[in-house]
Amino acid sequence: xxxxxxxxxxxxxxxxxxxxxxxxxxxxxxxxxxxxxxxxxxxxxxxxxxxxxxxxxxxxxxxxxxxxxxxxxxxxxxxxxxxxxxxxxxxxxxxxxxxxxxxxxxxxxxxxxxxxxxxxxxxxxxxxxxxxxxxxxxxxxxxxxxxxxxxxxxxxxxxxxxxxxxxxxxxxxxxxxxxxxxxxxxxxxxxx
Amino acid sequence: xxxxxxxxxxxxxxxxxxxxxxxxxxxxxxxxxxxxxxxxxxxxxxxxxxxxxxxxxxxxxxxxxxxxxxxxxxxxxxxxxxxxxxxxxxxxxxxxxxxxxxxxxxxxxxxxxxxxxxxxxxxxxxxxxxxxxxxxxxxxxxxxxxxxxxxxxxxxxxxxxxxxxxxxxxxxxxxxxxxxxxxxxxxxxxxxxxxxxxxxxxxxxxxxxxxxxxxxxxxxxxxxxxxxxxxxxxxxxxxxxxxxxxxxxxxxxxxxxxxxxxxxxxxxxxxxxxxxxxxxxxxxxxxxxxxxxxxxxxxxxxxxxxxxxxxxxxxxxxxxxxxxxxxxxxxxxxxxxxxxxxxxxxxxxxxxxxxxxxxxxxxxxxxxxxxxxxxxxxxxxxxxxxxxxxxxxxxxxxxxxxxxxxxxxxxxxxxxxxxxxxxxxxxxxxxxxxxxxxxxxxxxxxxxxxxxxxxxxxxxxxxxxxxxxxxxxxxxxxxxxxxxxxxxxxxxxxxxxxxxxxxxxxxxxxxxxxxxxxxxxxxxxxxxxxxxxxxxxxxxxxxxxxxxxxx
Numbered sequence: 138x139x140x141x142x143x144x145x146x147x148x149x150x151x152x153x154x155x156x157x158x159x160x161x162x163x164x165x166x167x168x169x170x171x172x173x174x175x176x177x178x179x180x181x182x183x184x185x186x187x188x189x190x191x192x193x194x195x196x197x198x199x200x201x202x203x204x205x206x207x208x209x210x211x212x213x214x215x216x217x218x219x220x221x222x223x224x225x226x227x228x229x230x231x232x233x234x235x236x237x238x239x240x241x242x243x244x245x246x247x248x249x250x251x252x253x254x255x256x257x258x259x260x261x262x263x264x265x266x267x268x269x270x271x272x273x274x275x276x277x278x279x280x281x282x283x284x285x286x287x288x289x290x291x292x293x294x295x296x297x298x299x300x301x302x303x304x305x306x307x308x309x310x311x312x313x314x315x316x317x318x319x320x321x322x323x324x325x326x327x328x329x
Numbered sequence: 330x331x332x333x334x335x336x337x338x339x340x341x342x343x344x345x346x347x348x349x350x351x352x353x354x355x356x357x358x359x360x361x362x363x364x365x366x367x368x369x370x371x372x373x374x375x376x377x378x379x380x381x382x383x384x385x386x387x388x389x390x391x392x393x394x395x396x397x398x399x400x401x402x403x404x405x406x407x408x409x410x411x412x413x414x415x416x417x418x419x420x421x422x423x424x425x426x427x428x429x430x431x432x433x434x435x436x437x438x439x440x441x442x443x444x445x446x447x448x449x450x451x452x453x454x455x456x457x458x459x460x461x462x463x464x465x466x467x468x469x470x471x472x473x474x475x476x477x478x479x480x481x482x483x484x485x486x487x488x489x490x491x492x493x494x495x496x497x498x499x500x501x502x503x504x505x506x507x508x509x510x511x512x513x514x515x516x517x518x519x520x521x522x523x524x525x526x527x528x529x530x531x532x533x534x535x536x537x538x539x540x541x542x543x544x545x546x547x548x549x550x551x552x553x554x555x556x557x558x559x560x561x562x563x564x565x566x567x568x569x570x571x572x573x574x575x576x577x578x579x580x581x582x583x584x585x586x587x588x589x590x591x592x593x594x595x596x597x598x599x600x601x602x603x604x605x606x607x608x609x610x611x612x613x614x615x616x617x618x619x620x621x622x623x624x625x626x627x628x629x630x631x632x633x634x635x636x637x638x639x640x641x642x643x644x645x646x647x648x649x650x651x652x653x654x655x656x657x658x659x660x661x662x663x664x665x666x667x668x669x670x671x672x673x674x675x676x677x678x679x680x681x682x683x684x685x686x687x688x689x690x691x692x693x694x695x696x697x698x699x700x701x702x703x704x705x706x707x708x709x710x711x712x713x714x715x716x717x718x719x720x721x722x723x724x725x726x727x728x729x730x731x732x733x734x735x736x737x738x739x740x741x742x743x744x745x746x747x748x749x750x751x752x753x754x755x756x757x758x759x760x761x762x763x764x765x766x767x768x769x770x771x772x773x774x775x776x777x778x779x780x781x782x783x784x785x786x787x788x789x790x791x792x793x794x795x796x797x798x799x800x801x802x803x804x805x806x807x808x809x810x811x812x813x814x815x816x817x818x819x820x821x822x823x824x825x826x827x828x829x830x831x832x833x834x835x836x837x838x839x840x841x842x843x844x845x846x847x848x849x850x851x852x853x854x855x856x857x858x859x860x861x862x863x864x865x866x867x868x869x870x871x872x873x874x875x876x877x878x879x880x
Contacts, residue, residue, distance in 0.1 A: 150765035150800050151799025151800040151803065155799075194789055194790060210793075210796065213702075213796075216704070217703070218704050221704070221787065248701065322738075322762065323753050
């Protein structure tokens with residue numbers, strides 16, 4: 138559903154796949170990834186005239202020309218560039234719905250086979266290759282609409298949260314995803 | 330090391346030869362097929378199969394439960410019968426009264442979210458009237474069905490829905506994939522089908538007893554053994570090999586490795602040679618007797634029978650040459666059609682379980698979901714990877730209408746994918762409704778875009794600018810370690826026959842009796858010819874896909 142909703146919101150299929158995977162990982166860690174994505178898709182629609190992708194991937198600070206970084210665009214770039222990131226980390230300016238970047242931070246940890254640490258104005262969180270850790274900090278991060286982040290290698294290795302087999306999405310968020318997903322379905326042919 | 334004791338690498342057939350749609354559409358099941366992996370495991374590990382409850386009325390309404398006890402775990406199939414067919418749920422563990430009560434309500438409920446993580450697979454099946462009613466009537470009168478009548482239809486039940494791996498709320502594959510007995514693909518679904526086949530046999534016996542009382546006969550074991558379950562598959566399954574390049578690569582690579590191992594054998598015992606010849610003769614008999622719907626399939630079957638006859642003559646002289654199987658396979662490549670070549674390629678594995686069965690452990694792969702793009706790879710490297718796989722398509726004129734005549738779309742999650750004119754996927758000059766299954770076209774587009782970047786630049790820079798190529802780049806990187814993952818044909822061309830994709834997947838599942846209903850739907854049987862799960866013996870657990878081989 139998350140994948141189709143992202144596609145229905147206009148993301149290319151390759152990014153929609155990434156969005157679906159990020160939501161799945163968050164839900165498996167007990168975080169309502171569906172709500173995060175529903176909010177993100179709404180935010181992106183409101184900012185559709187601004188590119189939400191980082192402009193310069195080889196810099197130490199990533200920012201979007203429009204002032205807001207999409208966590209899916211930014212997260213995939215982090216994952217892609219994991220082995221080429223600056224040794225003291227990378228700053229991310231104005232990430233919207235920053236909770237969605239967490240699964241990509243885990244990707245970076247996996248690529249480096251080492252713990253990485255994500256910090257923002259009111260929190261800090263380390264995650265290792267095993268997955269998203271259990272933490273109250275995550276709950277607070279999920280409430281943040283937009284913030285600057287810093288991701289750098291290192292930090293205490295926290296075991297991953299036990300995996301949840303069932304997502305329990307917020308009903309309104311789920312309904313929003315269903316509507317968005319419907320936009321990638323072709324119109325039915327007229328049987329007559 | 331090779332089977333001949335040397336260190337030379339095995340000569341596998343190249344992907345450019347194997348991964349063509351017409352060849353994939355000619356594959357036959359083999360020792361590595363998943364249904365055979367299951368029956369082998371049931372026999373080798375001595376699973377206990379029991380019928381624990383059978384509470385059905387005179388119309389077939391009620392429930393029955395069957396349990397497969399592996400020694401380490403139990404799996405139970407709870408079947409809810411109706412006068413027309415049944416629904417069934419395979420659960421993790423044994424079934425108790427609460428499960429029966431709960432699932433009896435759940436299967437009548439809405440179609441979404443009605444299962445729990447304990448439910449592994451949901452089946453929906455209907456009686457096959459062509460055989461069912463007559464079988465019940467004959468058995469009720471104390472008579473057996475004749476073998477010809479059974480072979481004509483070959484099924485008591487037709488399965489309309491097989492849902493697992495998260496579908497309709499069943500357990501995610503992640504939860505069970507590390508269990509040895511479920512690690513190979515489709516083991517949950519096939520175990521559920523194997524137990525459902527048992528139910529179909531028992532149900533016919535029950536209804537015959539209801540109608541005929543003490544004089545009713547039971548279906549003779551040899552006849553019951555001939556019966557399979559009917560399945561038909563369409564575009565939902567056809568896209569499976571496209572969606573799972575890593576997994577499909579492991580399937581094809583395992584089979585190609587097995588063929589190469591056998592081909593490398595230098596000493597071939599005459600009895601092994603004759604065993605293969607005899608199995609192919611059985612296949613020829615079955616194909617000759619097959620009732621298929623499409624004239625084109627009849628023609629194709631006739632050609633296969635002719636090829637198998639030529640092959641039988643050629644094999645009549647016994648093994649010869651340094652590497653007899655390699656010589657025979659090469660002869661087949663020069664003299665037989667694709668159906669005949671692939672029938673032989675599957676059959677040559679039969680005498681060599683010790684040599685090839687271990688490859689069955691290599692046919693599960695999770696990289697399809699977890700593989701992460703290496704954005705540090707160079708643009709030049711990516712272009713080379715795409716050219717290596719899709720080089721044949723780079724110079725084609727993709728503006729030609731026929732090359733992109735079709736588009737895969739969906740109109741609804743519950744209906745599954747559709748394949749239709751490209752206009753169905755278009756709106757305002759774009760194709761917002763097209764599913765990402767136009768693999769070759771998308772690879773060619775990505776290759777062209779890559780040409781605008783310096784060859785030494787990292788891939789991530791191009792992906793930042795052109796995220797629409799992310800899927801194609803990911804697949805290209807996968808092709809670097811999964812050489813049999815990509816089909817070397819156009820998947821949106823006007824001449825696409827999805828039934829070729831279906832045949833490939835269903836042959837690996839272990840289905841037989843391929844009967845295309847059209848070029849987008851394939852009807853098959855599963856477990857036809859197989860002993861029932863509790864009756865498997867070392868000599869019968871394996872060769873049953875060849876009709877009559879275990880009767």
